[in-house]
Structure formats: structure tokens, C-alpha cells
Amino acid sequence: MISRFTKPYSLKRMNALILVDIQNDFLPGGALAVPDGDAVIPIANDLMKEAEVVVATQDWHPPDHGSFAVNHPGRAVFETIDLHGLSQTLWPVHCVEETHGAAFADALEVSRIEKVFRKGTRPEIDSYSGFHDNGRRHSTGMADWLRGRGVTQVTVCGLATDYCVKFTALDAIDEGFRTTLALGACRGVNLKPGDVEQAIQEMQQRGVVIA
Ligand code: VGL
Ligand code: ZN
Numbered sequence: 001m002i003s004r005f006t007k008p009y010s011l012k013r014m015n016a017l018i019l020v021d022i023q024n025d026f027l028p029g030g031a032l033a034v035p036d037g038d039a040v041i042p043i044a045n046d047l048m049k050e051a052e053v054v055v056a057t058q059d060w061h062p063p064d065h066g067s068f069a070v071n072h073p074g075r076a077v078f079e080t081i082d083l084h085g086l087s088q089t090l091w092p093v094h095c096v097e098e099t100h101g102a103a104f105a106d107a108l109e110v111s112r113i114e115k116v117f118r119k120g121t122r123p124e125i126d127s128y129s130g131f132h133d134n135g136r137r138h139s140t141g142m143a144d145w146l147r148g149r150g151v152t153q154v155t156v157c158g159l160a161t162d163y164c165v166k167f168t169a170l171d172a173i174d175e176g177f178r179t180t181l182a183l184g185a186c187r188g189v190n191l192k193p194g195d196v197e198q199a200i201q202e203m204q205q206r207g208v209v210i211a
Contacts, residue, residue, distance in 0.1 A: 016151040017051035018142075018172070019044055020130060020158030020165045021059045022108050025094040025101035032094040034160045034187045041107045043185035044157055048112040053149050055142065056110075057130035057158075057168065059095035060102055060118035067126040068093045078191060084124050086135050089191070095120070117142045129167035131175060143175040153178035155211075161188030162199040169208045180209045 069090035095102040119127035127133040172179040188196035
């Protein structure tokens with residue numbers, strides 16, 4: 001019997017589903033469309049039914065964001081530049097705060113999302129991970145929030161496998177969560193052929209379980 005003077009503890013492993021950037025601009029027809037990106041939506045909706053906690057990240061850039069090629073005269077989309085000391089791939093304008101492109105996909109069952117973490121909100125730095133920016137200068141608060149909810153293991157899915165999904169999963173490992181990648185509910189950019197395969201291998205090597 002548990003004494004009322006004993007602090008109760010639990011062996012239960014609370015799981016959270018992290019939906020990464022399932023936003024209009026990453027879907028076919030969007031500003032930075034991920035091939036077949038809309039295929040993740042029905043699978044994500046199914047995964048949400050089994051998750052104890054559901055959170056989502058949202059790429060959320062101001063119009064003058066440093067990751068947009070148009071904000072660097074003479075530079076083209078997909079070029080790499082140095083942005084305040086960090087290597088930065090230049091992207092088309094995408095996921096501008098408060099626009100339709102930044103909104104969650106219409107078919108995503110957003111009512112099941114308990115908390116949204118926005119990233120890439122500072123013009124001077126990009127953020128692929130849902131946990132903190134690419135320079136680890138600022139945190140979104142997601143790790144502490146999840147720990148506060150008692151979460152010990154996370155499942156990551158969404159867009160794009162070789163960018164935001166990868167960096168979110170790797171940071172989840174670094175934050176001490178048992179981390180699973182729901183591969184069927186992810187799609188990638190493959191800017192270079194093989195990028196997605198390499199991202200999967202990197203996640204696996206770092207301890208992410210590929211499911
Ligand atoms: C992403 C490139 C730029 C992503 C976000 O969600 O994977 N990729 N911003
Ligand atoms: Zn972005």
C-alpha cells in the first residue's frame with residue numbers, strides 16, 4: 001500500500017505526439033511545397049487519437065526574416081549564406097506570420113492540439129527545431145512544457161523530414177525524451193537527392209527509433 005506520506009511516483013511513460021510544421025506553405029501548392037506533403041495529414045490525424053498529449057510546431061516568420069532569399073539582394077533561393085555567424089539556406093518567402101500559408105492544414109484536426117510552439121519568429125535567426133533556434137540562443141519552451149505535463153517519450157512527425165522534423169527529433173533526444181520518428185507521417189524536401197535518407201540515418205544513429 002502506498003503511504004500517504006510517500007510521494008507517489010509513476011512508472012507510466014507519458015507519450016506526446018509532436019506535429020512538426022503541418023502548414024499550408026509546406027503542402028502542394030504552397031510557397032515551399034514538400035512533395036506529397038499532404039499525405040501526412042490523415043496519418044497525423046490517426047496518430048493524434050492514440051497520443052496522450054498532442055503538441056504542434058508552427059514555422060512563423062516575420063516578413064523581413066533572414067532565411068528569405070528576397071531579403072538578401074543578389075542572392076537566390078536555395079543558396080547558402082552566412083547569417084550572423086550561422087550557415088543559412090535561403091528559402092522562398094514562406095510561413096509569414098498571420099498569413100494563410102502559415103496556418104495549419106485545413107484537414108488537420110487542430111482541436112486535438114493542446115499547445116502550439118512557434119519558431120523562426122526572430123528575423124536574425126532561423127529555427128528548424130521546435131525546441132530552440134539554430135544557434136541554440138533561445139528556447140521555445142517546448143521541452144519544459146512537455147516535462148511539466150509528465151511527458152517522457154515523444155513521437156515526431158510532419159514536414160520536412162530533412163529539416164524541421166530531423167532537428168526537432170535530434171533535440172528531443174538531447175532533451176532526454178525517448179524519441180520515435182513516425183516515418184510514414186513525414187515527407188522531406190530532398191534539395192539534394194538522398195537528403196531524406198541521410199537524415200533518417202542520422203536520427204537513427206543518434207538514438208531515434210524509426211517506426
Ligand atoms: C522548414 C525550411 C524552412 C521545415 C522550415 O519546416 O522543414 N524548412 N523553414
Ligand atoms: Zn522556415
